[in-house]
Every structure is written in C-alpha cells, then in structure tokens.
Amino acid sequence: MRVFIDRAGNSTNPFRAIAAISALLVFSSAMSGCRGRRSDSIVVGSKNFTEQIILAELVAQQIEAHTTLRVERRINLGGTLICHQALVSGQLDVYPEYTGTALTAILSQPPMRDPAAVFAAVKSAYAQRFAVDVLPPLGFENTFAIVVRGEDARQLHLRKISELAPLAPKWKAGFGYEFMERPDGYRGWSAAYGLDFASDPRILDLGLLYRALADHQVDVVAGNSTDGVIAAQGLAVLEDDRHYFPPYEAVLLVRGAALDAHPEVRAALDELGGKISADEMRRMNYDVDGQHRDPGEVVREFRLAKGF
Numbered sequence: 001m002r003v004f005i006d007r008a009g010n011s012t013n014p015f016r017a018i019a020a021i022s023a024l025l026v027f028s029s030a031m032s033g034c035r036g037r038r039s040d041s042i043v044v045g046s047k048n049f050t051e052q053i054i055l056a057e058l059v060a061q062q063i064e065a066h067t068t069l070r071v072e073r074r075i076n077l078g079g080t081l082i083c084h085q086a087l088v089s090g091q092l093d094v095y096p097e098y099t100g101t102a103l104t105a106i107l108s109q110p111p112m113r114d115p116a117a118v119f120a121a122v123k124s125a126y127a128q129r130f131a132v133d134v135l136p137p138l139g140f141e142n143t144f145a146i147v148v149r150g151e152d153a154r155q156l157h158l159r160k161i162s163e164l165a166p167l168a169p170k171w172k173a174g175f176g177y178e179f180m181e182r183p184d185g186y187r188g189w190s191a192a193y194g195l196d197f198a199s200d201p202r203i204l205d206l207g208l209l210y211r212a213l214a215d216h217q218v219d220v221v222a223g224n225s226t227d228g229v230i231a232a233q234g235l236a237v238l239e240d241d242r243h244y245f246p247p248y249e250a251v252l253l254v255r256g257a258a259l260d261a262h263p264e265v266r267a268a269l270d271e272l273g274g275k276i277s278a279d280e281m282r283r284m285n286y287d288v289d290g291q292h293r294d295p296g297e298v299v300r301e302f303r304l305a306k307g308f
Contacts, residue, residue, distance in 0.1 A: 042258060042265060045074040045083055045092040049206050050288050050295075051142065051226060051281065052076075055096040057299045059252060059269065062308060066268035079178050080105050088130045093258040094269070098142055100246035102126070102134075102253075104184040111184050111246035115141075118247050131256040135266075136273035137249040140281050144179065144189075144245050145225040146238045149213060153236035160241040164220065165194050173201040174209060174218035184246060186222075192244045210235065226278055228286020250276070275306060 042063055046056035053075050060071045074092060077083055084106055086092040102122045103109050109125075112118050115137075123134040146161050153159070156167070164171070179185040180203060190196075204212055209221040210229050223230065230237060252269055259266050280302070287298045 039261075040068075041070040041072050042262065043072045043074055043091065043093045045077055045086055045095040047080065047083055047095075048076045048078050049224075050285050051224065052096055054281075054284050054288060054295050054299060055138075055250065057295045058272070058302070059094055059096070061296075061299055061303060062268050062272060063265060065303075065308065066271075067262070067264045069262060069265070087132060087253060087255060090255065090257070092255075094252055094254045094265075096138075096250060097253050098248040098250055099134075099137070100143070100184060100248040101182075102251075103246060105178075105182050108183070111244075113243060113246065115247035115249055119249060119251070122251075126253065127256070133254045133256050133259055133266075135252040135254060135269055137251050138272055139250075139274040139276045140226065140278040141247060141249050142224050142226045142278075142281070143240075143248045144185075145223045145227065145230065146220060146240070147210075147213065147223045147230060147235050148220050148238065150234040150236050152219070153238075158236065158238060160239045161193050161244075162241050164238070167219075168195045168197045170198055171219040172199060172217070173197045173220050174204045174212050175201050175222045176206045176209065177203050179222045184244075189222075189244055192242055226281045226285055228282050228284075228290055231282070232286055232290050250281075271308060275308075 044056050044060045044063070046052035056073065056075045060073055063069055063071050074086070077086065080097075080101055083092065083095045083097075087095060099115070099118045099122050100111065103118050104111055107122065107125050107129075109121065112121065119134070119137065126132040126134050146164075148158060156163075158164070175186055180201065186201065202212070202218055204218075204221070209223055210227075210233060212218045213221050213235070214233060225237065229235075252272070254265070254269065284298050284302060287293045288295050
C-alpha cells in the first residue's frame with residue numbers, strides 16, 4: 001500500500017493515527033504472552049528490522065551460554081516507542097538501542113555531536129527516569145544513510161547530501177515512517193539541507209526501501225549505514241557534510257530490576273562491549289537479508305569466531 005504523509009506533520013494526520021493504533025495493537029498482542037512469566041527468565045526484545053533481530057539473538061545466545069536463565073525472545077515488535085514502553089513497563093528486560101535515537105526520540109533532547117557526551121547523557125537520564133541501565137557501546141555506530149542509486153551518483157557526480165538540493169525538485173524520496181516522524185529525521189534534515197522534493201515523500205516499509213530505489217519508484221531513501229544490501233546492490237551513500245545526524249552508537253538497554261535479580265546477566269552482556277565492528281555488523285545483516293540465512297545460525301557463527 002502506498003502511504004503519503006503531510007509534510008507539515010499535523011497532529012490530525014490520519015496516517016499518524018493509523019500508525020499509532022497499529023503500534024498499540026502490536027504492542028498489546030506481543031506483550032500479552034509475557035504475563036505470568038517465570039522468575040528465572042529474561043525477556044529479550046527488538047525492533048522490526050534485521051539488525052535489531054540479529055542483535056537480540058546475540059543477546060539471547062550470550063545469556064543462554066553464560067547463565068542458567070531461560071530466555072524468552074520477543075523480537076520484531078515494532079518501532080522505538082513500542083520497545084521503550086515494553087522495557088519500562090517490565091514486559092521486556094533488554095533490547096538493543098542507539099544512543100542518538102534514545103537522546104532525541106525518547107528523551108526529546110536536541111542532537112549533540114560528541115559520542116561520549118551523548119552516551120553519558122543517555123545513561124544518566126535512563127537511570128534516573130526509567131531505572132534502566134545503558135551498557136557500554138557494542139563497538140559500532142548505525143547512523144542514517146542517505147542512499148541513491150550507484151549509477152546516479154556516478155553520472156551526476158554526487159558525493160554529498162548538500163549536492164541533492166538542485167536535483168530535489170525533480171526527484172522522489174522514500175522514507176520509513178519513523179524517519180518521517182523523529183525530531184532528528186525528515187523535517188529537520190530537509191530544512192538543514194534546503195531540500196524540496198517533487199512531491200511529499202513516500203512512506204515505505206523499511207524492507208522495501210531499497211527495492212523501491214532499484215525499481216526507480218523513488219530516487220533517494222534513508223537507510224541505515226550498516227545495511228548489507230548497500231554494497232551488495234552497488235548503491236551510494238551520500239556524505240552528511242553538514243553533520244546533521246547525531247551519533248548513533250549501538251548499546252543494550254537493560255532494566256535495573258532485572259540486573260538486580262540476575263547479576264550474572266550483566267557479566268554475560270558486558271563481554272559484548274566494543275566487540276562488534278561496523279563491517280562485522282554489515283556482514284551479518286547481509287547474511288540474513290542478502291543470503292536469506294537464519295539469524296540464529298549467523299549469530300552462532302559470529303560468537304564462535306569471537307570466542308564468546
């Protein structure tokens with residue numbers, strides 16, 4: 001289904017209401033199975049894209065390998081807000097997040113450019129406001145990637161986002177719903193770069209972004225910098241030359257109550273800190289997306305190679 005959104009982002013927008021209702025239904029359905037959970041269990045969740053599913057599976061296998069706890073997987077739940085609500089309500093114990101997302105989308109703070117400052121601000125605020133511990137970064141950053149077709153980049157000599165400005169009035173853009181709505185997303189980004197596209201951006205499922213780009217349904221999309229299909233399909237990522245996007249270091253968010261009840265979980269997850277490079281994450285994403293491999297198998301191979 002093709003969905004369009006008012007660039008003004010009015011609160012009466014019917015598509016926003018539909019998305020909010022859908023998110024609530026997904027949340028209620030997914031979380032209903034967590035009621036009455038066992039005290040010797042840990043519930044691991046994720047958002048609804050490949051990298052999150054892989055990271056959640058990595059967390060689950062790590063806990064299973066280093067503790068006697070039973071791990072319940074609640075993956076592919078939805079967007080940031082759904083996972084955050086599940087975590088703070090006690091329906092999830094841990095899920096992967098990104099520091100820039102936590103800072104802007106959850107804490108509603110303005111973007112900051114220093115990764116250490118962003119991490120410190122997020123860690124402090126989550127502990128005080130939500131009783132959630134932010135574990136050390138996993139070792140890679142997954143920022144928004146503004147992506148165009150490789151042939152367009154070569155023919156038009158495109159290297160930077162700012163070079164899109166003269167092309168935008170004739171180009172079509174396609175973005176995920178969250179990018180359209182986030183404070184660090186479309187409205188601020190397009191204003192920072194002075195971009196006015198031929199029509200309102202198409203709202204696309206994250207799994208359809210690159211297909212729409214390859215099929216010339218759109219000319220520019222906002223993907224993720226660790227998406228494996230970017231290199232596999234010969235696409236081009238444009239440089240954020242005005243440094244609009246804040247740091248998005250991958251971290252694990254864990255309920256403080258879960259760590260208090262099961263301190264062995266912290267020891268197991270601390271082993272992951274700083275151990276995943278962007279290239280390694282990109283390869284795992286491609287193994288699942290491009291090679292259609294099972295995430296559990298991909299994670300087992302990664303853990304074995306790392307000696308976890």
